[in-house]
Amino acid sequence: MTLVVATxxxxxxxxxxxxxxxxxxxxxxxxAPDRVGx
Amino acid sequence: MILAFLGAGALLAGLxxxxxxxxxxxxxxxxxxVVMIQVGRRAFYATAVMIxxxxxxxxxxxxxxxxxxxxxxxxxxxxxxxxxxxxxxxGGQEGSLLYWALILGVLGSASLLASAKVGLRLxxxxxxxxxxxxxxFLVVLVLVASxxxxxxxxxxxxxxxxxxxxxxxxxxxxPVVLAGFASFAIPFSFAAAAxxxxxxxAAWIAHTRRFALVAWGLQSAGLVxxxxxxxxxxxxxxxxxxxxxxxxxxxPWLATTxxxxxxxxxxxxxxxxxxNFALVILAFLLVxxxxxxxRSGIVPSVHTFAVSTIGPWFFGFLGVCLLFSVGLxxxxxxxxxxxxxxxxxxxxxxxxxxxxxxxxxxIAVVLWGTMLPLVSGLLGQPRVVGAAYYERAAGPLFAAxxxxxxxxxxxxxxxxxxxxxxxxxxxxxxxxxxxAVLLVAGVRSLPALVGIPLALAVAxxxxxxxxxxxxxxxxxxxxxxxxxxMVGKRRRRYGAYLAHxxxxxxxxxxxxxxxxxxxxxxxxxxxxxxxxxxxxxxxxGLQNRELTDHSEQVxxxxxxxxxxxxxxxxxxxxxxxxxxxxxxxxxPLADVYVVLAGTNGDGSASFxxxxxxxxxxxxxxxxxxxxxVLLGNAGERRVVVAPVAAPVRSPVGAS
Numbered sequence: 001m002t003l004v005v006a007t008x009x010x011x012x013x014x015x016x017x018x019x020x021x022x023x024x025x026x027x028x029x030x031x032a033p034d035r036v037g038x
Numbered sequence: 039m040i041l042a043f044l045g046a047g048a049l050l051a052g053l054x055x056x057x058x059x060x061x062x063x064x065x066x067x068x069x070x071x072v073v074m075i076q077v078g079r080r081a082f083y084a085t086a087v088m089i090x091x092x093x094x095x096x097x098x099x100x101x102x103x104x105x106x107x108x109x110x111x112x113x114x115x116x117x118x119x120x121x122x123x124x125x126x127x128x129g130g131q132e133g134s135l136l137y138w139a140l141i142l143g144v145l146g147s148a149s150l151l152a153s154a155k156v157g158l159r160l161x162x163x164x165x166x167x168x169x170x171x172x173x174x175f176l177v178v179l180v181l182v183a184s185x186x187x188x189x190x191x192x193x194x195x196x197x198x199x200x201x202x203x204x205x206x207x208x209x210x211x212x213p214v215v216l217a218g219f220a221s222f223a224i225p226f227s228f229a230a231a232a233x234x235x236x237x238x239x240a241a242w243i244a245h246t247r248r249f250a251l252v253a254w255g256l257q258s259a260g261l262v263x264x265x266x267x268x269x270x271x272x273x274x275x276x277x278x279x280x281x282x283x284x285x286x287x288x289x290p291w292l293a294t295t296x297x298x299x300x301x302x303x304x305x306x307x308x309x310x311x312x313x314n315f316a317l318v319i320l321a322f323l324l325v326x327x328x329x330x331x332x333r334s335g336i337v338p339s340v341h342t343f344a345v346s347t348i349g350p351w352f353f354g355f356l357g358v359c360l361l362f363s364v365g366l367x368x369x370x371x372x373x374x375x376x377x378x379x380x381x382x383x384x385x386x387x388x389x390x391x392x393x394x395x396x397x398x399x400x401i402a403v404v405l406w407g408t409m410l411p412l413v414s415g416l417l418g419q420p421r422v423v424g425a426a427y428y429e430r431a432a433g434p435l436f437a438a439x440x441x442x443x444x445x446x447x448x449x450x451x452x453x454x455x456x457x458x459x460x461x462x463x464x465x466x467x468x469x470x471x472x473x474a475v476l477l478v479a480g481v482r483s484l485p486a487l488v489g490i491p492l493a494l495a496v497a498x499x500x501x502x503x504x505x506x507x508x509x510x511x512x513x514x515x516x517x518x519x520x521x522x523x524m525v526g527k528r529r530r531r532y533g534a535y536l537a538h539x540x541x542x543x544x545x546x547x548x549x550x551x552x553x554x555x556x557x558x559x560x561x562x563x564x565x566x567x568x569x570x571x572x573x574x575x576x577x578x579g580l581q582n583r584e585l586t587d588h589s590e591q592v593x594x595x596x597x598x599x600x601x602x603x604x605x606x607x608x609x610x611x612x613x614x615x616x617x618x619x620x621x622x623x624x625x626p627l628a629d630v631y632v633v634l635a636g637t638n639g640d641g642s643a644s645f646x647x648x649x650x651x652x653x654x655x656x657x658x659x660x661x662x663x664x665x666x667v668l669l670g671n672a673g674e675r676r677v678v679v680a681p682v683a684a685p686v687r688s689p690v691g692a693s
Contacts, residue, residue, distance in 0.1 A: 005047025010054060013084045017055070020076040 039106050045095040045186040049136075052088030053176035055081045060169035067162030067235070075162040079150055082165050085172055086143030093140045096133060096185050100126050106192045109133060109185040115198035117587035125208050126199055131333070131348070132185035134216055139175040141220035142168065149224045149249055156228070156245045163231035171223050174355050183348050201609050201617045204587070207267030215260030215287055219325050221253035222290055225297075226322035229315050233366045238311050238373055243301045248671065250318070254298060255667045257291045262544075262660030273618040273633045275557065275648035277656070280428045285408045286328025289401050293321035296397040303387045306451060310387070312371065313394055319363040324401070326356045331408065384454040389446040396439050403431040433485060440492035440545065443538055444469070444499050461502065468498035486553040493545035500539045507532070533670015537663045544659025550652035551629075557649075559635070563642040571649035573597060573630050580641055590619065593634045593643040597623050604634040604645065629653045 015022065059081035066074035096109070100123050105111050113126040113133070122129075128137040146168040153161040179185070199208075225246040232242040264284065265277035278284060297317035303310040334349025382388060407423045414421040444465040449458055472491035481487060511524055525532055558570045562577040569575075578594040578601070592605040602621035609615045623630040631648040638644075 001043045002046040002050055005043050006050035006054070009047055009051035009088065013051065013055065013087075017058075017077060017080045017084050019080065020073045 039104075039188065041095050041099045041104055042107055042186045042188045045092045045099070046180070046184060048088045048092040048095065049176060049179050049184070049186070052085045052092065052139075053173060053180050055085040055088060056169045056173040056176055059085060060166050060173055063162045063166030063169060067159050067166060070159060072158060075158050075165075078162060078169075079165050082143075082150060082169050082172075083147050085169065085176075086140075086147045089136070089139050089143045089172075089176075092186075093127070093136055096136060097124060097127055100124065103196070105194070105196055106188055107185070108187045108189050111189065111193055111196040113196070113199055115196035115587075118196075118199055118204070119586065121209060122199055122204055125203075125212075128212050128216060129199055129203055129208065130185075132179065132183040134212070135175055135179055135183055135348075136185055137213065137216055138220045139172060139179065141217045142172055142175070142223050145221050145224055145249065145252070146172070146227070149228070149246070153245060156241045157235070157237070160228070160231050160235045160237055160242065163234045164227045167227040167230050168223060171227070178348055178351050182351060198587070198609070201588070201607070201615050202271060204609075205267070205271050207263065207271060211260060211263040211267045214256055214263055218253055218256030218260045219287075219290070219329065221249060221256060222294070222322050222325045224249040225253065225294075225318045229318040230363065230366060233315060233370045236370070236373070238315075238370070240301075240304050240308075243304055243314060246318075247298075247301065250294060250298060250301075251667060251671055253321075254291065254294045255664060257287065257294070258660065258663055258667075261287055261291060262657065262663075266657055266660075269653070270620060270622065273620045275555065275631055275633070275646070275650065277551075277653070280407065280425050282408045283328075283332050285404045286324065286331050289404055289408075290321040290324040290328065292397050292401050292404075293317050293324060296394045297321065299390050300394050303390050307387055310391065310394070312367075312375070313391070315367060315370075317394070319367065320401075323356070323359055323363060324405075326352065326359050330356050382453050384449065384458075386446070386449045386451045389442060389449050393439065393442050393446070396435050396442065399435045400432050400439075403428065403435065407431075429485070437488050437492060440489070440496055443541070444492060444495035447499055447503055447535065447538070464502040465495035465498045469495040483553050486549060489549040490546055493542040493549065496542040496545075497539055500535045500542070503535055504532070530670050533666045533668075536666030536669060538666075540659045540662030540664075540666055542659070543662055544656050547652045547655030547657075547659060551650045551656070554651045555648060558647050559644070560647065561638075561642055561644045563640070568645075568647065570630070570647045571628070573628075573649055575602070575630070575632070575647065577643060577645075580637060580643060591634075591637060593637065593645070595621065595632055595645075597630055602630070602632050604632045606634055606637070624654050626654055627652065 059078050062074055062081065063078035065071075066078050098104075099107050099110050100114055101120070103110065103114070103116060103123075109130060109132055110126075113130040114123045118126070126133065128134045146165075150161060150165055150168075153164070156164075228242045228246045228249075232238065261284075264287065268279070269277040294317070297314060300310050300313050300317060304314050330349060330352035333352055407428055411420055411422050445462060448461045448465075469491045472494045473487055476487055476490065507524065507528075511521055514520055514524075556571040558568065560568045562568060564577055564579040567574055567576045574597070576596045578596055581592050581594070583590045583592060583605075588607045588609045590605045590607050592603045595602040595604065600623055602623055603619075604621040605619040607617045607619055609617070618633055621632045629648075629650040631650055633646040633648075635644040635646050
C-alpha cells in the first residue's frame, strides 16, 4: 500500500519536476542556454 | 490507518526524489547542464512538498487521536491538552527527525530560490549536498524510525507525553532548537558547494549570511529558552548544568558566532577564507555530533527521553560528513591562502582572528568535557567532569572574549592609531570604576571581579558607539528623517552592537545569579515564617487540586502581597509519575524560587528556597540579542561583495 501511494505521488510530481525537459523551446524561450557559462 | 499509508508513502516518495535530486544536481553541476540543474532543483522542491505533506498527516493523526499509529500512542493521550498534542509532533524521536527534515526542506528550498546570484553551478552543488543530507534523514525515517508505523491492535488511549514535557516550554524550546540545528545545514551546503566548485570568493558568504544568521538567531533563542525552561521546570534553582545535550547545542552556536564575525573580514578584506569555510563546516559537524550524542545516549544526560537505537546511523552519517568535509578542505587548502601580507595584530581583522582562536578554544574545552566519559570509558576508567572543570577551563577564555568585545568594535580596519587607544578610555574607565565599586562593596570573588566589570565595559563600548553616531547625527543637522537614514545605512552594525549589549546584560545576569545565589532548606508548619536573603516567606497551608490530566498538592506561601504556589503534580494516568512545580517571584533585582520538597501528615511541608539575583537579566539579555539581530538584518538588501583575486584551481573545469 505504501509503495502504491509513493508511486502515485511520484507520478503526480513528475510533470513539475521534469517541466524543464517537457516544455517546448518556444515556451522555454530559445534564449535560455542548456549549458552554463560558469 | 489510511493516514499511515499516505504519510509513509509521502516519505518514500520524498526519499526517491531527494536521492534523484542529489545525484542529478551533482552530475548536472559538473556537466554544467542548465536544464538538468533545474530538474534537480525542482526535485528538491518536490521533496520538501512531500515532507510537508507527511508532516501535515502526522499532525492530523495526532490531533484526531488516531491510535492505530504507534507514534500517536507513545506520545499523546486523550487527557493531554490540545496544544501539547500538537507539540507531540516533535516530542518524540521519529517526529523530531521529520520536523528536522521539514525545516531543512523548507529553508533549503528558500535558499535555492534566492540563489540566482551565486551562480548555477555552485547552487547545483549546494542543492546536491542539501538533497544528500535530506536523503539521509528520509532513509532513517523510512527504514528505522518511521512516525507512521501501524500497531496490530488499536488501543483505546495513548501512553501520553512525558510529564516533564507537559509544559508551555514544550511549545517553544524544542521547535526553536531543532529548527536552529536543521538550518546550520544551509550555510554548510553552500560552503561545501563553493569548495567543490573551486570558488573561494565571498559570494557564498553573501548568499548564506542571512541563513547563518537565522541558524544563529534560532540557536541563541533556543539556548536561552532551554535555560528558561530548565529553570522553571526542573526545580534545582539553576538554568545551565553543562549537561552533554546543553553542550552540544552550545558548540555550533560558538562556531557560528565566530563565523558571523570572521566572515566580515573576508567580505571587507578578502582574508580568513580558510577560517570561514572551516567554521561553517565545523558548526554543521558539531550539529551532527550533537544529534548523535543526544540520540545514542552514549554519554549520561538529563535528556534521556531522547535516547534510541538510531545512534549508529548518526555515527555513520557523522563519519561520512567528517570525511567529506575534511577531504574537501584539504583538497582546496592551497587556494584558500590570504592574498596579501599578514594583517597587523592591532586591527579589526586581527581582533576577529583572535576571537576565532578564543572561540575555538572554548569549543575544544566543551567538546573534551562532553566526550570525556566516552573516551575515558573506552580506556576502561569512565570519568565525568562537572561544572568546575568548564568554569576553570573556559572561564579565562570567556573573560578574554569579553575583553575583546569591549575593545574590538573600537578597532579600525587595517591599522589602529592614536584615536583607538584614546577611545579605550571609555570601556577602560567603566571597567576600573566597576572593579572599585565591587571591591568597596566587599566582593572578593575573582571571577565576579572580572566577569561583571568586563560585561559593563562591553556595554560602555556599545553606548560610546551609539553616542558617537548621535554626535554625527547632530553635526549633520539632526531631524528624524536623517536619523532613520543614518541608522538604516549602518543597520547591520547597530543591530550587532545591540546584540553585544544584550550579551553584556545576559552575562551580568549569569554572573550575579551564579556568584550570589542563596539557598535554604526548611520545614514549616502552617503560619510559620522563614527569611532568606532578606525575603520573608510565610507558609499558609496545603491544598489539593484536581486538573484535567493530573492532581496537584499545593503548598501556598505568602511573600509580601504575593502568594506563591509551589506544588507536586501526580499523573495517575502515567503510572503515578510525579513532578515538582516551582513557584517563582521574579523582579529585576532577584528571583525568589520556591520548591516543594515534601509534605508531612501534620500539614507541615519541606521547602527548598533559593534567592537568585538578577536572573531576569538573562532572559532580557536574550531578548535584546534577538531584537538586535532582527533590527540589524530584517529586510536588509544583499550586501555587495568585493571581488577577490587569487581563484582556486578547479579539477572539474572552469567555475
